[in-house]
Amino acid sequence: MKITSIEINVIEMPLKDPFLTHLGAVKVREGIIIKITNSDGVSGFGEGVAFSTPWYTEETVKTSLHMLTDFLVPLLQKNPIDHPAQSSQLFSSLRRNNMAKAALETALWDLYAKSTSQPLSITLGGTRSVVASGVVVATDSTTKALRQIEQYLQEGYQRIKVKINPKLDYSFLSDIRREYPDLAIMADANSAYTLADMDQIKALDDFNLMMIEQPLSNDDILEHALLQKEIKTPICLDESICSFDDARKAIEFGSCKVINIKVGRVGGLNEAKRIHDYCFEKGIPVWCGGMIEFGISRAHNISLASLPGFSIPGDISASNRFWEEDIITPEVNVQNGSVAVPSSPGIGFEINEKRLQQVLQWKDIITF
Ligand code: OSB
C-alpha cells in the first residue's frame, strides 16, 4: 500500500433532534473524516467517531487529532505496510486511543479493498447481501418515545432500542410494552446503575426485553457477571468491551450473553472481526453498535455487519435518522427493514464533496 497523502477533515453538523441519555444531550456532532490516497490515485475513507467531550469514552475530537497527527500518521510514514491488519499491529505500540486508531485503520481497509477491486464486505468475510436495521430512541419523554417508535416502525426498522436509567425505566418500558406487546425492544442504560440497584434491574425482567445493554460501570466486567446470574434478561456489553481480550474475558466470566461491537471503540475493523470470529465460535450473538455517525462510519458498519455472526439487528439506521443531509452519496436507506450491502469496491459509497465542504471546520493534508 504505497500511501502518498493523508487528509484529515474535521466536520460539524447539527442533529435533527437532540440525542438524550442520562449522561447528557448531543445536539451537534463533530467528527473526523480521513482520506488516504495511494500512488495510483485511489482513496480510502475512514471516520473518527470520538465526540467533542469525553462522555461516552475518554477520547474526544481533539485527543484524536493529537494522536493522529503526532503519533499514528508518523508511525505509518515510518513503517510502510502491505495490508490493513498490519496497521493494528503497528498501532498496538500505543496505548488505547481506539477511536483515533480506527479512523486510520478503517480508511486503510477501504483503500485496500478498492485497490483489490473488492467490496469491503467481501474482503472482511461478509456473507450477507442485506443487513437488518435497528434504530435508537433517545428521549426522556414517554410521549415522544411512543411517537418516534410509531414513525420508525412505519419506516420498517426491525427493532427499537430505548435509553433507560433508574429514573426512566419500569413505567417507561411498561407504557411502551402496553402499546407494542410484540415489539423487539432492547434497553440501553449506558452504565446508569450499580449493583445496589439489583431489585430495580431484576424488575425489568417483566418486559421480555431482547437484552439490557451496559447496565453497570463503563469499565466493569466482574460485576456484570454477578448481575447476569440474578436476572433473566440477557446482558449485552458495550462500553466494557474495548478489545478482543475484554470480549474473551466477559464471555469466560459470564458477564454478558450478547456483545455490541463498535469499530471505533475496539480500535478498528481488524479487532472487530477478531471479536466477531470468537463470539461466532462460542455461539454468542453480536450486533453492530452506532455512534451517531456520519456516512463513512455508517458504510463501514454495513460491511462489517454482513459477517455471519451479526445475527441481531444493529444500530444500523438510515442517514436521515440523524441528518438533514449526509456526507456520502448515495445516502444510507432502509428498505423493508434492511440496508443493502454495496457490491461495488471498498465501502461502496462516494463522498458528497459539496456537503463535506458545507460542514467542514478544519483540514490538514500530510504528504508522504
Ligand atoms: O451507548 O450505544 C450507545 C450513540 C452514541 C454513543 C453511545 C451509544 C449510542 C447509541 C447509538 O445508542 C445511536 C446510533 O448511532 O444509532
Ligand code: MG
Ligand atoms: Mg450502548
